[in-house]
Amino acid sequence: MTNQYIQENKERFLSELMDLLKLPSVSADPKFDDDVKATAEFLKNRFSEIGVDRVEIIQTKGHPVVYAEKIIDPNLPTVLVYGHYDVQPADPIELWDSPPFEPVIKKTEIHPEGAIFARGACDDKGQMYMHLKAYEAMLKTDSLHCNAKFIIEGEEEVGSENLETFIAEYKDMLDADVILVSDTGIIANDVPSITSGLRGLSYVEVEVVGPNRDLHSGLYGGAVANPINILADMIASLQDENKHITIPGFYDDVLECSNEERTEMAKAPFSEQAYCEALDIAETDGEKGFSTRERATIRPTLDVNGIWGGYTGEGAKTVLPSKANAKISMRLVPNQDPHKITALFQKHFESIAPDSVKVTVMPHHGGEPALTPIDSLEYKAASLAMEESFGKKPVPVRSGGSIPIISMFEKVLGLKTILLGFGLDSDAIHSPNEHYGLYNFYKGIETIPLFYKHYAAIKKS
């Protein structure tokens, strides 16, 4: 019945989304501040029309949060939906085939049913709006199995700067059982998947200082330690020949991925050859004992993100430089703690520095890893929902990246998050010609009520 309602209102749902996409809610640029406000108002009105108990625009130090809720029955579980209504800047605007804030529908090879092209079409207006329409369908067909709360923020694209304060301040109001977010993707339209984990991050900058000034490499070379050579030695020593990280204690807290999850993950289609060809590399490389996808998702890493020192201009200059620097980041997996890892790195890196140089380690920001175990009831409900709507069981996918707000939700609210996203890698989010498949938009609206249904059922049992 819910599904029938969705089918009957498809055109209107799409038309509403197109109106939403016309609003240039670019959070990074103050000249769009009025548009950001207008977008929050637009959403408030849509929530009101659907028939929530309560909807309001709550100010923060930055852009406001749109909050809405409907409590059917305090004894039912509560789903807290998170999304964002702000978008990335549209630059470089000249690379768009159609104006970024004048949405149009075009067919593509991947989206033969058509896709909607506009800034924010996928990230995250299109995915966020699925939740409003799915909720409408549940409510109108009297099949809302859980209470629902919504926080739709306006600062995700500028780092969610005020979100933690907001969450902490409204902690009671936000009381729920699970957080549901559609801001990720599936492997392909015929390969549903659920992001079951995210890596965390420890990021440091290091400086190796040798002599107090740049020296002539002829007159001093061989006798005075060269900070670049030393830095190269130190970086090289951080991984052994199996690409295992050598920092003492680094792996102590790693929660090993279960064989069951590794088996499930391995079911996702993956071509090593296509992967290498797309990157123009002869072969992949990484920690022994793990597959390419595992290395990029369930295993911690150490990458130099930047390095500089000495003479970097044209031609040759025979300098023995005074110092060398690098930016080094470590991707972390559950249950590694970024603060602990940063401290371990710092201690180790300082300890391996030869006496001929001075070494400084400056921590940058970090981020916690996140995990929704595939045997958790949240994951099971999401899996059943997708299996019902797609006709096949979704594959659990660990993302190698980090979404810091997810671990923040867990820390502040004590809740697990389900990343039930419907985008595709090819949707060009953050890039010109961003789009979102109509198939994906409607499939999301169909799947979300099934999550509510299965989640309520599992919670009751």
Place this chain on the structure above:
Amino acid sequence: MTNQYIQENKERFLSELMDLLKLPSVSADPKFDDDVKATAEFLKNRFSEIGVDRVEIIQTKGHPVVYAEKIIDPNLPTVLVYGHYDVQPADPIELWDSPPFEPVIKKTEIHPEGAIFARGACDDKGQMYMHLKAYEAMLKTDSLHCNAKFIIEGEEEVGSENLETFIAEYKDMLDADVILVSDTGIIANDVPSITSGLRGLSYVEVEVVGPNRDLHSGLYGGAVANPINILADMIASLQDENKHITIPGFYDDVLECSNEERTEMAKAPFSEQAYCEALDIAETDGEKGFSTRERATIRPTLDVNGIWGGYTGEGAKTVLPSKANAKISMRLVPNQDPHKITALFQKHFESIAPDSVKVTVMPHHGGEPALTPIDSLEYKAASLAMEESFGKKPVPVRSGGSIPIISMFEKVLGLKTILLGFGLDSDAIHSPNEHYGLYNFYKGIETIPLFYKHYAAIKKS
């Protein structure tokens, strides 16, 4: 008698040098082209006044060479003097205490008898002009023991670009027995020394290319080889734990320094503590089995002169970069051949590259090492000359730097060079307030005739 002549004409010698220093013969800047010409004319006139057989200004594609000669007797040995009349630019001019081309004499702690302050005072007008005045003294006192030829070029400070062509073209005219150059220094006014060797140079630029674009280190980190990490590994592997260079064949042609020369060299005063304090380093570091000075002079080295890759701006960016680059140079010792070493480096560096990246090695310029063995008759003559004028035996010093023209002389003319310089490290050559001690200027004029005398005597015996 020669010495008496020198003492009686000291004031005039100095006055002539001051006139020479007033001419701003900056070879690098075309706006001084007329001054460069005027300086060559000035020297031609001074040579004429002294009474050479022949003096002329010989054009090159750049600034001209002043050539002079006096053949006393074809059966006597011939000394070919090399020097240069061009100077470095005076910038930054605001750091000079007196105008760079208005020479003044001031007393300093190191030069209580006074030093002449001007651009080129030491490098090389002051040192080059000693040869004209020493020659004058020998000729006027009828004690010229060798034939003399002079090539005074005007492009040393811009890389002696046209010198090799000149030397090759006038090879017969330049026929001689030894080349004498005063463009280096002594350890201290009470520690005479002779530069007996120079290091050569092989300089390359390397590039390590991984994926065809910068990648997100979260999504790809761990699975795709990071070119910076790989470059660090490769650089680190070029030296072992004893700082021995691991490139196969690298040491094959190294002419080991004799124990006698090492013993002589070790007699030069040297304070490891003062050396470290001046550089603000806790300790020196280098190849096991050699002293600090030996590491910087008689041993080959490998230094990274520059490195760059990835994100080097403010803050943190989680990029897995597409490529990383470094400039790497090797100082070479007699008899290493720069072309051979560059080829060995290239072959080795390419061979150690993992298949996950592509590596390119681009050779820059190189330079041959040079050596005047301390048991050679040229060195012995110079040593006896200094011992006679300073009252103590000079210490042989190997310089860690490279002077490419010295090996060029040896290659084209087949002659050894004696680096009989009288400058001090503190003379600030190439810097503001360049100066040259009057003690050093006169000591040079006194020592040069003694070299002619001892050289002729040794050759005869």
